[in-house]
Amino acid sequence: MGFWDWLRGKKSDLPSSDFVEKGLQKSRQSFWGRIRAFFVGRRALDPESKEELEALLLSADVGPEATDKILSQLEASLKSTPLREKETLLDRLSSILISLVDRPFTPVEGHPYVILIVGVNGVGKTTTLARLAYRLKGEGRRVLMGAADTFRAAAVEQLRLWSERLDIPLVEKGMGVDPGAVAYETVQKAVKEGYDVVLIDTAGRLHTRIPLMQELGKVYRVVGKALPGAPHEVLLVVDATTGQNALRQAEAFMEATHCTGLVLTKLDGTAKGGIAFALVEKTGLPIRFIGVGESAEDLLPFSAESFVSALLREEPVVST
Numbered sequence: 463m464g465f466w467d468w469l470r471g472k473k474s475d476l477p478s479s480d481f482v483e484k485g486l487q488k489s490r491q492s493f494w495g496r497i498r499a500f501f502v503g504r505r506a507l508d509p510e511s512k513e514e515l516e517a518l519l520l521s522a523d524v525g526p527e528a529t530d531k532i533l534s535q536l537e538a539s540l541k542s543t544p545l546r547e548k549e550t551l552l553d554r555l556s557s558i559l560i561s562l563v564d565r566p567f568t569p570v571e572g573h574p575y576v577i578l579i580v581g582v583n584g585v586g587k588t589t590t591l592a593r594l595a596y597r598l599k600g601e602g603r604r605v606l607m608g609a610a611d612t613f614r615a616a617a618v619e620q621l622r623l624w625s626e627r628l629d630i631p632l633v634e635k636g637m638g639v640d641p642g643a644v645a646y647e648t649v650q651k652a653v654k655e656g657y658d659v660v661l662i663d664t665a666g667r668l669h670t671r672i673p674l675m676q677e678l679g680k681v682y683r684v685v686g687k688a689l690p691g692a693p694h695e696v697l698l699v700v701d702a703t704t705g706q707n708a709l710r711q712a713e714a715f716m717e718a719t720h721c722t723g724l725v726l727t728k729l730d731g732t733a734k735g736g737i738a739f740a741l742v743e744k745t746g747l748p749i750r751f752i753g754v755g756e757s758a759e760d761l762l763p764f765s766a767e768s769f770v771s772a773l774l775r776e777e778p779v780v781s782t
């Protein structure tokens with residue numbers, strides 16, 4: 463699996479759907495199982511069943527905007543192209559869902575390739591950073607990490623532990639220092655010493671705390687001073703288990719700083735999963751990675767096809 467290629471916009475080597483299916487098991491068996499069941503034996507949508515489907519999508523965290531869009535696209539598509547004999551209504555829904563979350567990602571050239579990780583507290587920023595670092599190192603890339611989450615001592619310590627465990631160098635100046643200074647120094651070191659990738663952790667902040675949000679804009683600008691064109695990606699990490707609150711977070715972060723993509727974590731911990739559609743609809747950002755579990759292998763490049771199929775696929779019969 464090529465994480466480096468994926469960062470550079472190449473889609474060649476996507477994760478096996480098995481991982482995605484395992485991670486989305488709860489959603490598939492719960493809310494999306496109900497959506498699947500709704501379509502059994504149905505080949506048309508009357509107003510009543512449309513309402514039923516609407517309620518099901520809303521209950522699966524799809525959110526009102528994306529739900530409206532899905533329903534109107536489904537209706538329009540059935541009107542313009544009636545179902546073929548072998549095609550099902552669920553097939554039609556799948557294509558619409560795929561097109562909804564399949565947003566293009568435009569890679570920016572840069573060496574070192576600098577990635578800034580942002581989001582509220584506890585969503586999985588540091589975990590995501592460490593998993594990316596681990597994968598990229600495994601692919602032979604020289605990785606440097608920066609501990610610009612200087613808000614809590616525990617945050618620096620957490621990254622220091624990862625740095626030791628993964629044997630990946632870390633720039634850190636302890637707690638309480640200006641995060642911009644850490645970010646600047648990290649990028650500067652990476653340029654000077656020829657690193658391939660720079661991953662910068664930032665403090666989790668409540669999206670309602672204005673000064674902290676402004677500080678993020680400053681970190682972004684400072685990174686650009688250390689290396690023109692950087693950061694090449696700003697990943698906004700969002701916790702799938704927080705439901706519609708995730709949308710408000712995303713909006714606030716997009717106002718505070720330029721974001722290039724989403725990381726949707728803890729999909730293994732929700733029975734809904736529809737927040738992916740709501741988030742993409744709201745932000746227009748592509749989902750770049752998903753977190754589907756606790757282990758280092760559980761960060762996956764996002765594929766719209768695998769994701770939708772993992773939500774809607776019939777639960778395989780397990781033979782014992």
Ligand SMILES: Nc1nc2c(ncn2[C@@H]2O[C@H](COP(=O)(O)OP(=O)(O)O)[C@@H](O)[C@H]2O)c(=O)[nH]1
Nearest residue numbers: 583584585586587588589666727728753754755
């Ligand atoms: N189940 C599960 N837990 C996750 C995932 N990603 C992160 N976590 C957990 O979420 C918690 C907070 O993660 P952390 O990276 O410290 O969040 P941060 O405050 O945003 O840096 C940790 O216990 C992680 O193990 C995921 O995809 N699935």
Ligand SMILES: [Mg+2]
Nearest residue numbers: 587588611617
């Ligand atoms: Mg952290």
